[in-house]
Amino acid sequence: MGCGNSKVLPGATKKGYVSVVQSLVAFSKAHDDDDEPKKRKEKQRGPWLSTSIKNLQTASNSQQPMLRDGRHQDKVAMYKDKFDPRVTARYDIKALIGRGSFSRVVRVEHRATRQPFAIKMMEVEAPEGREVCASELVVLQRVSHSNVIQLIEVFQFPQRVYMVLELATGGELLDRVVSRGHFTERDASQALLMVLAGVEYLHNLGITHRDLKPENLLYYHPGANSRLLVTDFGLATFGGTGTEVSGPDRSDGRDHTGADRTWSLRTTCGTPEYMAPEVLLRKPYSCAVDMWALGVIAYIVLSGSMPFEDDSRTRLYGSIVRGKYSFHGDPWPSVSNLAKDFIQRLLLLDPATRLTANQAIRHPWVVTMAAGSSMRNLHRSISQNLRQRTSRSSSRCPSSTASSGDSNSVGLGRLTSLEKNQEQQQGRASGLTQPQRAIQHPARGPSN
Template sequence: MGCGNGKVPPEGSKKGFVSVVQSLVAFSKAHDDDVEPKKRTEKQRGSWFSTSVKNLQPASNSQQQILRDDRHRDKVIKYKDKFDPRVTARYDIRALIGRGSFSRVVRVEHRASRQPFAIKMMEVEAPLGREVCASELAVLQRVSHSHVIQLIEVFQFPRRVYMVLELATGGELLDRVVSRGHFTERDATQALRMVLAGVGHLHSLGITHRDLKPENLLYYHPGADSRLLVTDFGLATFGGTGSEISGPDGSIGGDCNGADRTWSLRTTCGTPEYIAPEVLLRKPYSCAVDIWALGVIAYVVLSGSMPFEDESRTRLYRSIVRGKYSFHGDPWPSVSNLAKDFLQCLLALDPAARLTADQAIRHPWVVTMAAGSSMRNLHRSISQNLRQRTSRSSSRCPSSSAASSSAGQRRGPREGQ
């Protein structure tokens, strides 16, 4: 399948772009509690730092820790004051861990049980903030699954809405892959089974996530037995099961795991490298776009590299709409044919030909947990490829980074709930 006249598919409608930017909220790793982005810190240091540094004496470790504690305390007080007293009466605000245009996410502790949670505070005075909040809340209130981030309770007030959510502290999927030191196809199937179970639940409710990527797959706790959670529903939309219900963008929905895939969406949104070809081609689409994204995720988990990647957005989109990817380079010669078949079933250009989430979790490679594959440790190749990709990304010029951001790729703080 080509890309028609060869032009770059549109980046997305204004509404799609705004929905990407405005719903941006972050959950960083548990140790990353600094409110200000790194760029802002560097900007504040500015030129005076380079001219005056010779007159400064290095602070001791204890002095630096005191300064950090003071800054942290000031930030907690600042954001605690913004919270409604009826919320702080139940939850103790511990740290700000994410921020967006309409929202703040804080780590909290339930005063009675001392159990940690996250609270997402959303400003709903502006119409767009109200729309984003209503859309995300409608999705979260319908979801109940061990592999999907759970909404605990909601406080709704005229100006703000507070969503109490599970706090995932186990880190991102790829961070876990790298930190293990040993990773095989069997390990990959264990992670993918959890993700497929969560996505299958979403699709059974008529919910399409629309921004599945490794950064939005978080482990609940650092332990080896932790469950993996699908998070970040800022771009999710839903329809109905049984009777059709209109979604926030006018879509209607049904059970995506069944035979009925007739309902469709139209808003162009998501993270470029994970966007399905039908979205780029501005065709009506369904929850099959999540399956495509899962195919990209599985490819990355097995190799540490992207199936579709190019500094040129034009070439990236062309390779996606043509389905141009390969199994060349390390570690693909050591990856089983069954694993490659699984990837091909998810990365089918025709959305109707892709497996559903329920079918994918019953694929022989997943069911047998890669029993027939080599138990070769893929960790070294995966880590090396990830490092090379990070190096290439950091060496790109600022204009390239800006282009990525404008297309909806979220960088810096992100929502993990």
């Protein structure tokens, strides 16, 4: 299977996005003459691989001993040389976290406070780099929530933009599930409540994430009381949330900033196993795609297995558009009907009938913290299913994505623009070009 790296971004047609792009372009043009020799030098180096924000956040204290090795010290020195001195005067670079087509990300320490952060350095000389940077910035500059990764500050220079971000060191959601040794439905509901709080906030701002998955849900610190953060806004965009707007309601569909919140989204993007049916069917879609992804996440957190999974992309997509999944196998017999109901109400083929973030956070299973559920320890079954899945994935794609910052842990990256044409051909072969047939005959729900 392809392990795509590129992000598919919507056109720059909206006010907030355009303003950021114009700012970057104007700033760059103002310094073009002075930096021409540097530009020629950078062009000779070739492009960098693209990096997702999620992978920027996962540096942990375990990386510290690596810095004692001379080779790693040399690398740190090399990355420091690439950073503008006005940035390094404020932040001490400690280690590389990831790199991408237009970016490199390092773990840093604020020189005055000694507080750790992540800095994402993005190349904005090329139009593509400016688009990626602007798309991310326009979202990150609007968000401030305890369950959403926080942009601390931004340094803008002619060829590069430096985004200083919170550094989440507590690991990914599933890593925490496995490492705990004891995991119940109550633990699952507490984790999902934090994710729902972040997603509800984003949707109320008019932001659709479009790449929710366990790898993008990170704990801020290793402690038991850590908050869980929604990260990686490389595919996030404004739009698709017409009924949930920030500020006073307006009859023209705009919020108090004047930004349109009612347009439908159309770009095919995301991580295959988490993509909603309407995205695969190339229909206009809304923020309901995030709720579908949350249904997939809830299924995984409670079982360690995927509701939709197949070696063949065509068969995988066929299962998704038919809503074909089940609650068979361990530990599902021990999982409460209320938890299954929560998942079923998210994995509905018709996006209009799916729970919204506001409704999901008020579902009885979430509100009661699974109080009426079994207190059975699901850890063994979840860990076993995760290990089996990892083993299968390794055998399928042994060299999957060691150098990729944007793909997930099983070698199934985001759908790239190059793959779109291939997937369209596969879709025609599998009948996915007949969306009305899939919608008219939805699955009645999984068998219990």
